[in-house]
Amino acid sequence: MIAKSYAKVNIFLKISDKRENYHELVSRFVRVQNKYDIMSFVKTSRKAVNIIGDFGCKMESNTVYKMYNLIKEYKNVENFFNEYEIRVEKNIPEFAGLGGGSSNAATFLLMANKYCELNLSKDQMCEIAQKVGADVPFFVYEYDSANVTGIGEIVEKFDEEVLDIETITPKVQCNTGEIFNCFRQNYYKQISKEESNRLLNMKSIDILNELNIEQANDLYQPAAKTYPLLKEYAKDDWYFSGSGSSFFRIKNGK
Numbered sequence: 001m002i003a004k005s006y007a008k009v010n011i012f013l014k015i016s017d018k019r020e021n022y023h024e025l026v027s028r029f030v031r032v033q034n035k036y037d038i039m040s041f042v043k044t045s046r047k048a049v050n051i052i053g054d055f056g057c058k059m060e061s062n063t064v065y066k067m068y069n070l071i072k073e074y075k076n077v078e079n080f081f082n083e084y085e086i087r088v089e090k091n092i093p094e095f096a097g098l099g100g101g102s103s104n105a106a107t108f109l110l111m112a113n114k115y116c117e118l119n120l121s122k123d124q125m126c127e128i129a130q131k132v133g134a135d136v137p138f139f140v141y142e143y144d145s146a147n148v149t150g151i152g153e154i155v156e157k158f159d160e161e162v163l164d165i166e167t168i169t170p171k172v173q174c175n176t177g178e179i180f181n182c183f184r185q186n187y188y189k190q191i192s193k194e195e196s197n198r199l200l201n202m203k204s205i206d207i208l209n210e211l212n213i214e215q216a217n218d219l220y221q222p223a224a225k226t227y228p229l230l231k232e233y234a235k236d237d238w239y240f241s242g243s244g245s246s247f248f249r250i251k252n253g254k
């Protein structure tokens with residue numbers, strides 16, 4: 001019982017509106033094929049739920065534990081995880097804009113669905129996923145590439161060739177809320193319907209060939225203002241993922 005829990009990057013990320021304290025986005029999410037955590041369920045004699053991994057957070061804030069709490073009432077789940085411990089071999093850096101925590105929560109749900117025989121559809125899993133975090137639905141659908149809108153709950157597959165993506169993660173812990181605040185105060189703008197439809201229909205490689213780092217990600221400028229060290233990594237052909245701190249590029253793209 002083992003599965004890969006992939007990282008993602010945001011090829012582009014634009015803000016389309018405000019929704020209470022949150023911002024609605026228009027984004028292309030792409031899975032990073034060569035960056036993943038490995039999750040497994042392993043038989044144990046401990047008789048209590050146990051999540052093992054090199055996490056930088058307490059058990060209560062762990063996305064896998066949050067997901068476990070949401071599904072523990074389903075048939076078989078509690079008994080199953082009293083017998084099997086959850087192991088996560090972490091390779092995806094945290095606070096990195098690569099969605100590691102969100103990906104783990106989704107992979108855990110997909111594995112629990114299979115091994116506890118919950119028979120939940122993707123759409124039903126997506127409903128549960130939203131409760132753990134904005135990026136979790138994307139990972140539930142297991143698409144290589146998808147257009148993601150709303151706060152992250154609308155996920156539509158995008159057909160294109162799989163890209164070879166390279167990432168670099170500066171040692172900066174970007175605070176997503178702080179960066180959105182800075183965006184709202186200093187850089188606020190909304191993408192038009194026309195421009196958003198245009199980008200959502202373009203291949204990722206074409207988007208990156210057309211846009212520079214600031215045009216591709218509305219959160220780059222507020223992130224660089226909040227954490228000036230990031231500017232050192234914004235070299236030619238490198239793009240910014242989510243609210244950072246990771247940068248990425250296509251290996252044999254341009």
Ligand SMILES: C[C@@](CO)(OP(=O)(O)O)[C@H](O)COP(=O)(O)OP(=O)(O)OC[C@H]1O[C@@H](n2ccc(N)nc2=O)[C@H](O)[C@@H]1O
Nearest residue numbers: 021022023097098099133134135151176177180242243244
């Ligand atoms: C913007 C993205 C794109 O992938 O960034 P990364 O997390 O990958 O860097 C994500 O959707 C982030 O989602 P997530 O990381 O779950 O955000 P949360 O912890 O829920 O949000 C922290 C804070 O950021 C702000 N926030 C978050 C998401 C959003 N669409 N609008 C917001 O304004 C809110 O103030 C919120 O309280």
Ligand SMILES: Nc1ncnc2c1ncn2[C@@H]1O[C@H](COP(=O)(O)OP(=O)(O)O)[C@@H](O)[C@H]1O
Nearest residue numbers: 057062063094095096097098099100101102104
């Ligand atoms: N299973 C997990 N793996 C990684 N980070 C987690 C996990 N559970 C909770 N977190 C917490 O989530 C936050 C970062 O989330 P993560 O998804 O790794 O990156 P990002 O939001 O930057 O894309 C950190 O506060 C981290 O401690």
